[in-house]
Amino acid sequence: MIKKYPNRRLYDTDTSSYITLTEVKALVMDNELFVVRDAKSNEDLTRSILLQIILEEETAGVPIFTEPVLANIIRFYGHSMQDFMGAYLEKNVQIFMDLQSKMSEQSKGLNPEVWQQFMNVQSPMMQGMMGAYLEQSRHAFTQMQDQMQKNSEQMLAALGLKR
Structure with missing residues (x-):
C-alpha cells in the first residue's frame, strides 16, 4: 500500500x-x-x-497517443458508447500484451541477427503472430458490436418499439 x-x-x-x-x-x-x-x-x-x-x-519522450487519438478518446466520455469503448480498448491492450509476451518467450536466446530476422514483418512467424493479433482484435470488436445490438434491442423492447 x-x-x-x-x-x-x-x-x-x-x-x-x-x-x-x-x-x-x-x-x-x-x-x-x-x-x-x-x-x-x-x-x-x-x-x-x-x-x-x-x-x-x-x-x-515519444508519446504513444497522437493528438487525434486523445481527442477521440475524450469524445467518448459521457457518450453512450463509453462503456463499450473502454471494454474494447482494454481487451485490445490485453491481446497486444499477450502477443508481446509470446514474442518475448519465443525470442529468448536469439542472437541480434536472428532477432532482426524474427522481427522482419515479412517473416512467416511475425506474419502468423500479427495475423493472430488481428483476428483476436476483430473478435473483440465483433463481441462489442453484438453487445451493442443486444442493448439496443433491449432498449427498443422496453420502449415498446421492438418488432
Whole structure:
C-alpha cells in the first residue's frame, strides 16, 4: 500500500519510505500489485497516480497517443458508447500484451541477427503472430458490436418499439 499525503508525497508502507512517481512506475513495470490511498480520507487514488505517470511519459519522450487519438478518446466520455469503448480498448491492450509476451518467450536466446530476422514483418512467424493479433482484435470488436445490438434491442423492447 502506498499512502499519498497532502504535501503530494507518496509513502510506501512496505518499505517505510517515501517514493517518487518513477519508483511507482518501476512497481508497474515489475508487475507489482499496489494500491495508492489518500492518507486522510483513505480514498483509492491508484487510477489518478497511474494517469499521472502516463501524462509524464506522454510529455517526456515519444508519446504513444497522437493528438487525434486523445481527442477521440475524450469524445467518448459521457457518450453512450463509453462503456463499450473502454471494454474494447482494454481487451485490445490485453491481446497486444499477450502477443508481446509470446514474442518475448519465443525470442529468448536469439542472437541480434536472428532477432532482426524474427522481427522482419515479412517473416512467416511475425506474419502468423500479427495475423493472430488481428483476428483476436476483430473478435473483440465483433463481441462489442453484438453487445451493442443486444442493448439496443433491449432498449427498443422496453420502449415498446421492438418488432
